[in-house]
Amino acid sequence: MALTQMQLIQSLGEAMSWFEREMQWGVEPTELKHLCSRIGELYAAVVTNGQMAVTVNQKGYDVVSGTGERISVKTTAMIGSSGHISFNPRTLELVDRVIVLRINAEEMQIETLLDAPLRDAEQLMTAEADGKRAIPIGRFIRKARPTHELKATAEVTYQDYTLRELESGSIEITREGELVTPALPMLKELAFKLNVPLVNSNGNVFNTRQLGSLIIKSILGLAEAGVEQHGVTAAVAQQKTEENVRSIAEVSYEGLTIREMETGTIEVESGGKLLTPTMRVLRELALRLQLAITNSQGNPYNTRQLGKVVIEKIKDRRG
Incomplete structure (x- = not known):
């Protein structure tokens, strides 16, 4: 029986929650292959207004889009540009479109690495020794838009650090002009100094975006109260649209x-x-x-x- 769009979204949310819970128990994201695949297929079904393939272990494709395209969905939790995504050449003829996704475990975001017709995806594939075809991840990682081109919706300075919440939702930390990466360990240190909790009311650990947003709000609160002894030197929140923009x-x-x-x-x-x-x-x-x-x-x-x-x-x- 076909799922409604709302049911697909709810199932995706539940699968993401389970993924996050497994990580809190110490399981490495790359070990959650079956769960990653399920998340990717649900996500692809949502964004294409489609449905999961009706047959369990359907050969070749995993999702049928709202326009009838048969989509092969591959999902990974690997970081960096190493590794590859494999395809079975014997079933590629059943596929119309290829979507490759990556779960960013730090921010709990789903990133689209590739979304292309099969003929375009095949141009990226190489032959493997076991007869399969593969795409090296480095070939289709999209170059991120430079962060200096993104507007900061909130920006604060605390001690030697400048924290920005970008319009994309990402959190950026710089120290003396140098970008601090990964951001999460530094956010945890700042949270300790500012008495900001690391978990929500349900005991779930905040991801990078959630924790960064909370820390920025905490620093803004200190600045508004004029608390200088905590090291707050500046706090700039997003301003409302200028009056000359109609x-x-x-x-x-x-x-x-x-x-x-x-x-x-x-x-x-x-x-x-x-x-x-x-x-x-x-x-x-x-x-x-x-x-x-x-x-x-x-x-x-x-x-x-x-x-x-x-x-x-x-x-x-x-x-």
Whole structure:
């Protein structure tokens, strides 16, 4: 029986929670191969508005998209550019599209390494000694957009460190102009100094984005209170849109105000404060409004596209 989009999303959330729990028990992410595969298939079904293959251990493909494409989904938790993804050449003829995903265990995010028609994916494949074909991970890791091109939605300085929450949701830490990587160990040290908990109310460990956001809020609170002895030297929060940037569409829904600016940017405001990252809020609104988060071709909307869809839906409900 086919699952609804909501059931797929709920199953994906449960699988991600189980993955996170296993890591808290000390299991290495790369040892959770079956769970990684399940997460990847559910994610691919959601973003393509499709369904899981109806046959258990279906040969060749794992998901059928909303447009009928048969998709081979490969998911890894390996870090860096080493390693490869293998394919069975005897079943590739059954595939229309290849999606390769990676679970970023530090931030608990799913990254898309490759999403291409089979003919394009085959150009990246090499022959293996065992007869299989493979794509080295280094071939399709997308170069990240330079962080200096991304707007910081919040920025604080504490002692020698500058912490930024970028519009992508990532947390960036620099010390004397040098990027600190990985960010999580340093965040844990700062959390200890600032008495910020490392776990939530359910005892689950915060990931990098969650912990970074909490630490930034804590430092902002110290700055607003004028507490200098804690080493706070600066705190800059995201400012509201300048008055000379006009909104061309604005709606209200359940205490939130959603605006489309003349620049094309989407803003979501609550109680006079902008909510960030915007995409996360828009996806939650899409779920409440029973809206798809992908277009008719199965490609995920970006922030501006999804914002427009949400605004139009709220307008329609008001009649």
